[in-house]
Amino acid sequence: MNDSMSSMAECLVRWGATILVAVALIVRCKIYLKRTDSSQRHVIVDIGTCKKIFDCKKYLDDILTNQLTPSASRAIPNQRLVKAFNIYNGFTSQDPALGKRFKADASEKINISDDAWSKIAHISQTLVHQQISGADTHGDAIFLNRLAQSITLKISLSVLYGLEPSTLNSTAIAHIAEGIDARWRASKIPGSHCPISLVSLNQSLQTIFPALEIKEGRENPLNFILPAYETMWRAVLLGTISIAFPDERMSHPSNYSTVLVQYLQSPNKHTFEQIHPSEGGISVAHIAQEILRLFPPTKRVYRRYHFPNEEPQLLAADIEACHHDKTIWGDDAQTFKPERWRSIDEKTKESYMPFGAGKYACPARVEFAPMMVGLLVAAFVGQLTEAQREISKECTENRGRGKTEEDKGVKLVNRRGMANFIVRRKQ
Template identity: 35%
Template structure:
């Protein structure tokens, strides 16, 4: 065997591994089925080797020509492979194509855990792969590389550890978060807006600027203006909406590389951002930290301030009390003057129940025949299921949480479920449970700043029904300064 033959054999193996890795990380290849069958690949390599060996014994010239043909063939395969792997997946709007959806508690837990729906054969994909594959839209739309888009166990573990380090901070750091939130809310309302301000704009700025303090504690807050942060908040939201559009093109208009305005907004807030480094993409943290948060804050604020609930006065008081003194004790402290005795944590839990940050959690299921439908855990429907939430499940009612355990009969998954619980969920062995505390802090701060000075206007439905959870719903709502 000559060195050239060895090189040809190694080249075939390397090519096979390249295809496997490309598919593993979410790219798609028309040649993948061929190279996934290693036996066929070995046969092809051996046939090429023996053919060249026979030709070498009969004629060195023919052997040389055959060797060039073999390498030319490899070149064709490599070229075809590179071209085919650049084809983007045909992403359908809201993952509706061939998607099984359920709101059953047990089925939702199993889908989140393994991507396996009821009566379906065991998923041949790993749990990480089942999660990463439906999220490739985020990779294309925002250029992110995180545990949501990657199935690499080590990188996912490292990403989670880095996030936990940022979220699980001492109570004294929460005082700093509260100061940023209060200053931001006042600036948003008492700036140059006049007597009206967009509710979307205020909540988005309040949420993103506070989360910037959480996620980048060493960042100089003076390096960007509120206008620049608002532009980034708006840009992220609009890009999310664009990426939800049906895509029948191999080159959709919403690819991150084409979003000049969004990238400019990122650079305005983070001047040192290096676009080429996907691991350092700011959207890796902005999406889970901001995009999933602000919509819950907005709807919780509307429920408390604008829907004429009988108990709303008590909710306002506990939220304001917590925003002024953000401690774990204050989060759980029940209002003694009211009956029932509600706490800020109950209000935040109810906001997450009725308006979960992720309405549906998607997984990809692949069976032995390589059929790959998506499956979905309908978290929103599950958390409004009357079989679990027997007391007026469609009504915002924080009092339902008094004396209840966190899982409430296991039908409560705003932070996902094992083994993919969001780090923001953790309650035990941390100074403050981040998700609940941040929602209570932001809503309480907004109530505190607007109290007796601003009133909310918008087309909100009857309080007997949940607020519209469409991403663009209530975009016309606004705050108006009360006349003195």
């Protein structure tokens, strides 16, 4: 009798423990996950869990273990890019050794001297000035999206491959930028047709790299161009608009322009971080951090997970949601406010991850990317604020959703296929 009761008690304990685990999983899932209607992907919005997802680790209180290797977990969601661009790099390969080599090569390419930064600043200012002054002379509108893409791509090619931006074929550059954007967006929709073929994209690449045989695999220049250019140009565009065409919520828009223009005179790590007491106590670093917070280059980081006895699933760490969380950043979380970076606590810093975190964090995150964003935005702002200008927004396709709030006015929405921003000189 006692043995029977003891066995029953043990069963109840085990069942109770199982139920508690199940309840915990359900509760945690409700807290951490939101399911998108279109793709049935799990989107993670909790900061701590996002960081586990970056490293392809366990999650939900370390109860569920990913059966895939970290390299596979990272590479599988990016196979759509292999099909779209014929690339083979650290983002698409399941070989951890190749991933390490790719990261090392990228780190070497972006390790540039102070003299190189000065040269980039001069070239950027020259390119932007030529385009904007030319438009002013002929009374033409400035299509800011295209200009941000063109300048960012030319500077990326200069840094990565030592090409001289002023000599690059502008038609080929425009087609490459358009092709990257179109094929990237099409790759996210299975079965969709892209109007720009990979053949035509490679033809434009061949124009830029006449001595290089454009082919698939490790020798494809897009292996480095995509992570450098594609993630940066939107931050440059939206950061420029935020400063050159401020809304009424911004506290010191003129200060931002002044600090940025001064940075162009001598761009280096010291001037990037230098505080300007007479300009509100901010630095270019504060401005760049705020741009990357509001408009993170990668809004979501995807990982493939395969839990025991379950179908494989795709988990997405939602960086943008973490960056816009009012419980962390305050009620003004979606307001462009570099001043917030003058005094920021550790908990808030932990939620800032525009280039991911952990072992797969982008090697450009510490210096190169923030400094480059600050420099390119400075080049645009310096030219756009020299005269009275106005900006308007030309809506792109609505993707079958009908007109939404983000398509009205000049509200800034960080997405591929965003509206075209058009700048005209006031009469």
